[in-house]
Amino acid sequence: MKKPSKDTISRLALYLRTLQELSKTRTTTTISSQDLARELTISSDQLRRDLWYFGQFGRRGVGYSIDSLKNKLSQILGLNKSWNVCVCGAGNLGSALLTYKGFKEQNLTIVACFDVDPKKFDKKKGGVTIYPLEDMKKIVKSLTIEIAIIATPVNAAQAVMEQLTQCGIKAILNFAPITLAAPAAVKLRNVDLSTELFNLTYFLSQA
Amino acid sequence: MKKPSKDTISRLALYLRTLQELSKTRTTTTISSQDLARELTISSDQLRRDLWYFGQFGRRGVGYSIDSLKNKLSQILGLNKSWNVCVCGAGNLGSALLTYKGFKEQNLTIVACFDVDPKKFDKKKGGVTIYPLEDMKKIVKSLTIEIAIIATPVNAAQAVMEQLTQCGIKAILNFAPITLAAPAAVKLRNVDLSTELFNLTYFLSQA
DNA sequence: TTGTGTGAAACTTTTCACAGCC
DNA sequence: GGCTGTGAAAAGTTTCACACAA
Numbered sequence: 535m536k537k538p539s540k541d542t543i544s545r546l547a548l549y550l551r552t553l554q555e556l557s558k559t560r561t562t563t564t565i566s567s568q569d570l571a572r573e574l575t576i577s578s579d580q581l582r583r584d585l586w587y588f589g590q591f592g593r594r595g596v597g598y599s600i601d602s603l604k605n606k607l608s609q610i611l612g613l614n615k616s617w618n619v620c621v622c623g624a625g626n627l628g629s630a631l632l633t634y635k636g637f638k639e640q641n642l643t644i645v646a647c648f649d650v651d652p653k654k655f656d657k658k659k660g661g662v663t664i665y666p667l668e669d670m671k672k673i674v675k676s677l678t679i680e681i682a683i684i685a686t687p688v689n690a691a692q693a694v695m696e697q698l699t700q701c702g703i704k705a706i707l708n709f710a711p712i713t714l715a716a717p718a719a720v721k722l723r724n725v726d727l728s729t730e731l732f733n734l735t736y737f738l739s740q741a
Numbered sequence: 742m743k744k745p746s747k748d749t750i751s752r753l754a755l756y757l758r759t760l761q762e763l764s765k766t767r768t769t770t771t772i773s774s775q776d777l778a779r780e781l782t783i784s785s786d787q788l789r790r791d792l793w794y795f796g797q798f799g800r801r802g803v804g805y806s807i808d809s810l811k812n813k814l815s816q817i818l819g820l821n822k823s824w825n826v827c828v829c830g831a832g833n834l835g836s837a838l839l840t841y842k843g844f845k846e847q848n849l850t851i852v853a854c855f856d857v858d859p860k861k862f863d864k865k866k867g868g869v870t871i872y873p874l875e876d877m878k879k880i881v882k883s884l885t886i887e888i889a890i891i892a893t894p895v896n897a898a899q900a901v902m903e904q905l906t907q908c909g910i911k912a913i914l915n916f917a918p919i920t921l922a923a924p925a926a927v928k929l930r931n932v933d934l935s936t937e938l939f940n941l942t943y944f945l946s947q948a
Numbered sequence: 949t950t951g952t953g954t955g956a957a958a959c960t961t962t963t964c965a966c967a968g969c970c
Numbered sequence: 971g972g973c974t975g976t977g978a979a980a981a982g983t984t985t986c987a988c989a990c991a992a
Contacts, residue, residue, distance in 0.1 A: 544940060547936040566951060566952090595949075611939045612943055612945055629837070725932060727843075729755060732750075733928075736817070736818045741911070784963075790976085800970065803969095
């Protein structure tokens with residue numbers, strides 16, 4: 535069996551989100567690949583191919599059971615267990631993440647925030663305590679944190695990333711607009727707001 | 742000549758960001774595709790191929806002039822002119838975006854914010870005035886806004902998107918975790934924080 | 949008849965490899 | 971010798987199309 539691409543995994547996450555949304559309003563308990571794909575403006579072929587990497591979840595002539603597909607996708611994405619997340623950087627973006635709804639219902643819980651500013655220590659934002667960076671190792675261990683979000687200024691990001699990996703963190707979501715050098719064993723994903731906007735300015739100047 | 746993929750455009754944005762960073766510290770005025778690619782942990786082949794779609798910018802045996810490549814990339818991405826951006830939704834995420842540094846130096850300026858909450862009207866955040874949604878058409882026209890960011894709750898996002906397109910907005914960056922239905926002439930990009938994290942939980946459960 | 953699962957074809961993107969200029 | 975620009979090969983992804991199960 536071949537292994538799925540990064541894009542396939544991103545789409546699985548979208549399928550799950552859409553199913554969760556649909557199951558609130560839908561009366562039927564099943565859905566066809568075509569109906570689900572239409573919600574996402576992709577082809578039903580692609581949806582079926584994405585699922586194909588992981589097994590057979592539907593019934594010919596019928597479609598997919600919404601509940602069972604939701605469960606299966608959750609399991610594939612590792613969401614059948616809960617994950618503790620920390621945020622590094624309690625600035626505007628970091629603070630917004632601390633109060634962001636919609637993580638918790640996905641089995642993702644932000645349990646700690648780290649910052650360098652002593653004025654913020656032991657304060658809470660969105661119910662999450664802000665700790666000094668020095669306490670990272672201790673807190674990561676005691677709260678069993680496995681995922682980190684970097685929301686620091688650019689100049690601090692690389693050092694924070696190294697500190698995180700020394701604490702044994704294997705998965706990092708980076709919002710700082712800089713290319714970080716991470717060990718191969720660490721999964722690093724980047725979200726760069728300027729870069730996202732550049733795709734739009736490119737499009738606008740073409741048209 | 743063939744046309745570049747979406748991924749190529751995203752990488753061009755990264756090349757530009759990296760060159761801007763490098764030009765602060767570098768003493769040489771030129772850089773080879775290999776040196777620049779190493780910064781981004783991609784292959785030099787890919788970098789050269791990405792540029793190939795747009796012309797010939799380097800000199801054999803020498804490399805690329807950092808300044809001239811920066812200029813050329815800016816031009817390709819449409820950043821040789823400045824763009825006015827609005828943010829819809831003055832919640833935590835929206836507010837963080839209003840104060841986000843690093844747009845301005847890229848010729849992107851957030852010039853307005855829209856919200857439904859009358860308590861916020863006419864207040865300023867990060868130097869940006871918050872207007873009622875009803876004033877969108879007027880403000881978009883008078884401030885010549887061409888790009889919008891949606892940072893509203895899920896249930897408001899589709900309506901706001903429609904209002905934006907009615908105002909003539911052709912490029913939208915959406916942070917609400919929902920698949921929006923946009924007219925074909927509108928370029929819509931999505932940033933979904935949960936989905937980004939799901940890629941990480943998938944990776945962690947594989948390992 | 950409906951709609952999945954999946955080989956095979958078509959298309960896209962990346963990598964290879966090298967001619968040609970500095 | 972160093973490094974770009976670019977055809978051609980390789981690898982990867984999407985779409986087609988249809989056998990087969992409900």
